[in-house]
Amino acid sequence: MTNIQVLLLTGVLFIGLYYLIRLKRRLLDIIILFVMVAAAVTFILWPDLTTIIAKKLNVGRGxxxxxxxxxxxxxxxxxxxxxxxxxxxxxxxxxxxxxxxxxxxxxxxxxx
Amino acid sequence: MSHPQQIHNSDILVIVPVYNESSVMVQTLTQLAGAGYQVIVVDDGSDVLVKKTIGHLPVTILRHRVNLGQGAALQTAFNYAKKKNAQVVITFDADGQHQVSDIPALLAPILQQKADIVLGSRFLHEGSAPIGFSKKMVLQIARFVNFLLSGVLLSDAHNGLRALNRQALSKIELTENRMAHASEILFETKRHQLQYCEVPVHISYTEYSKQKGQSAWDSIKILFDLVLHKLFR
The missing domain is CATH 1.20.5 (Single alpha-helices involved in coiled-coils or other helix-helix interfaces)
Known part of the structure; x- marks a missing residue:
């Protein structure tokens, strides 16, 4: 893992945790939060995925x-x-x- | 044909929004009260209580606890006037630029039932108003911006001297707290299909009124407020 990935993952996980504590534990909120955090983590760990999507939209880089x-x-x-x-x-x-x-x-x- | 209504000066509410004004305000209010008008002063959260300087005058004072802006001050006074069943209200600036002697001309179209709202204009006189080039340009641009946004083309923009009858008073609802209210009055006029007209009024530019007045930069802030107003109706 590169340094930037460590930095971004720490940030995303902290923000995710913060929201989890602050949210009023409504199921929908928690699902949305989970999906967003999972997406962020996926794209941070495998950044080439964003490029694949970008190429489909005719954008050069992810x-x-x-x-x-x-x-x-x-x-x-x-x-x-x-x-x-x-x-x-x-x-x-x-x-x-x-x-x-x-x-x-x-x-x-x-x-x- | 309808006959002109009769009205006494004491039935006319003159609304004067004030915010950190100097002694010029006292002169203005003394003249208005002296002419027998019912004067409503809106102290828009001035640092020093306006009541302290004009407590001796026969005027009603409404005070905002914090400064909200001239538009908010006018609407507060409009609400007061509605409660008091006012027939006609005049809006009048405290900085000494308006003339008490212009009020009858402003009232005439309303009393003849030709208009619901009468707007003062400094450009309807013979000859030109004693006004600087840059100020004139700003006002010209403001006129056209007002026209584009409201569909009402006037000869002046942002003139503080106006008269409203009961109909206009009951319809117009200002939500722009700051200076954009002058354009919002036109939007409301158009929206409620109020009859409007302009009458020539005199504006005296003193050093004080120039300093209290709007700068070119202020007009950009007003434009910004207007765009937001249209976006978030």
Missing amino acids: ADLIFYLSILIFWFVILKLYARIRRLEQQFTAIIRNDALKNAEELDEKSK
Whole structure:
């Protein structure tokens, strides 16, 4: 095994373990996690497999294919996070707004 | 033909969003209250409580505990106005760039029932507005961006002086907390098929209002917010 394989395997196994501890032990989550970790481990141990898939998709090297897919996935994740931030901002705004209106109403009541 | 409605200044809510303003704000509010308008100040989380500087004025103060942005401040005041059954609301900037004397012209189309929302424009006057070249270019681009996104072509963009009748008030719901609300008002106008028109207003550019105003960089941030707005409706 080469050094980079040791490094990547350690990383993948740690992340897998972390998720396994954090997950609420729903069967589906654990299956998805297991499949993803197994895929990562397989491609790290036999990197030529990615090249075979890449060739089928007319991409030169397996590493390039992984790079392109990562860009897509990161893009998707960023959009999801943005959508979430905007939702949070709207909830936050609603709380601050209700607070402002409630305080004004109390003042109105007092001055009556 | 419908007759023009009669309305007293005290039935008109003038909404002034403020955030860390200077003494110019006090002048603006004093003039508005002096003209008999019902003034609603939204203190958008200023560092120093606005109440401390204007507590003596006959105005209503709504305070956001944290700074949310001008769009959020306007919507808070809109909600307040709806609760109070306001007939007409005016939005007015606190930095001294708007003239209290422009308000009647802004109200006229609403009272004649020709419009649900009236937008102030600095470019409808004879001659040109006293405005720098770069600012003018930014506003021209902003006009066309607004047109592309909303289908509403105006002579001005991001003018803070507007009048809304009850119909507009009940329909328009601003979700853009920061400066992109000015374009969102146009989206909402189009979406709810509100009648709109523009009237000429005077803008006085002081050093202070220029410094408080939007820079070219801000317009890029606004554009970014608008794109996200369209993406995540």
